Amino acid sequence: MVRVKYRNCVICFCLTLALSVFPAEALDTHKEDTKSLSHYIVGVYCESLGDLEGAVGEYQKALETDPGSSWLHSSLASVFIQKNNPVLAIEELKQSIGLAPEAVQPHALLALVYATQDKAELATGEYILALENATKFEHQNIDIYKSLGLIYLQQKKLKQAESIFKLILNFAPADPQAHFYLGSIYYNLEDYSSVERELKSAVKLKPDYHEALNFLGYFYLEQNKNIDQAGLMIKQALVFEPENGAYLDSLGWFYYKKGKFKEALSYLEKAASFLTDPVIYDHLGDVFLKLGDLASVKLNWEKSLKLDAQSDKVKVKLFKLTNHGK
Numbered sequence: 001m002v003r004v005k006y007r008n009c010v011i012c013f014c015l016t017l018a019l020s021v022f023p024a025e026a027l028d029t030h031k032e033d034t035k036s037l038s039h040y041i042v043g044v045y046c047e048s049l050g051d052l053e054g055a056v057g058e059y060q061k062a063l064e065t066d067p068g069s070s071w072l073h074s075s076l077a078s079v080f081i082q083k084n085n086p087v088l089a090i091e092e093l094k095q096s097i098g099l100a101p102e103a104v105q106p107h108a109l110l111a112l113v114y115a116t117q118d119k120a121e122l123a124t125g126e127y128i129l130a131l132e133n134a135t136k137f138e139h140q141n142i143d144i145y146k147s148l149g150l151i152y153l154q155q156k157k158l159k160q161a162e163s164i165f166k167l168i169l170n171f172a173p174a175d176p177q178a179h180f181y182l183g184s185i186y187y188n189l190e191d192y193s194s195v196e197r198e199l200k201s202a203v204k205l206k207p208d209y210h211e212a213l214n215f216l217g218y219f220y221l222e223q224n225k226n227i228d229q230a231g232l233m234i235k236q237a238l239v240f241e242p243e244n245g246a247y248l249d250s251l252g253w254f255y256y257k258k259g260k261f262k263e264a265l266s267y268l269e270k271a272a273s274f275l276t277d278p279v280i281y282d283h284l285g286d287v288f289l290k291l292g293d294l295a296s297v298k299l300n301w302e303k304s305l306k307l308d309a310q311s312d313k314v315k316v317k318l319f320k321l322t323n324h325g326k
Helices: 010-020 021-030 034-048 052-065 070-082 086-099 105-116 120-137 142-154 158-171 176-188 190-204 208-225 227-240 245-257 261-274 278-291 295-307 312-324
Strands: none
Touching: 034 052, 034 070, 034 158, 052 070, 070 105, 086 105, 105 120, 120 142, 120 208, 142 158, 142 176, 176 190, 176 208, 190 208, 190 278, 208 227, 208 245, 227 245, 245 261, 245 278, 261 278, 278 312, 295 312
16 A cells, blocks of 8 residues: 655645635625725724724624625634634634635635534535635636645545546646646556556656655555666655655565565664554564564554554455464
8 A cells, every 4th residue: 555645735725715815806795885895994904903803893894784795704704713713603604605605715714614623524525615616716726726636635536636637737737746646546546557657757757756756666566566666766765754654664665575574674663663554564564474473473463453454455464374373
């Protein structure tokens, strides 16, 4: 199993989006109603000074004049978020979305509220809606598409993710990240020829792309091909992140493939000191089996299963060990 670290950029992006692209939308909402607009402006001023009670009062006065304004409900919700009142924030955001379902900001803010309440599924749904709506306003904004593609990838919605990253490559054929994430998608789809093609493209476009170097190197080890080249790529990745547990695991597995089990053990134990991961313990069990230390084999495979109880491969190996001693 190749571990790919998806960058945690989606929340940051949505927050930036919520705070940056909406003043023009607000002005469009209020340009025909000067009374509502004046209260809105004073509310923004109060908010900038940290006078949250004053901001609430002004936004509510603006809503009395213009109750159908999605933007005003969203602005009021943002103050309730700052006041740590998620119940009222959610109420205002749902009203905002009901008035303007294709707006971006209310979905982004609602996702943030749900995230603070550990409601991951609800937050993810709102992030997706925010990003999908954002693509309608900025048709060729690659960062928006990347954020959306990463959410799909994290959710294992692989076909949707594939279509997003292919679209990015239509806009920017030389984007190494898009090739990298397509490689990850094809890995999960078990389309291994496409995995190699996309990862090689990522490395060609960005020779110091250490995530792609490690990914491609480990992929070669799994495929039992280009073993020496794989070792070189993994070592190159480690130059950039020498304490990366996943990269150290890859190098340990390289030495395992070369039959150098003591070297493999050294790197795998070092990997385990930096990263608690079922794959590392699985690999350690395999190495100890080659070294004839059956007690350590059992210990590490049990650790692996404790972290990933669904691993049928490790279950079978542990069953054979405990029932047949090999």
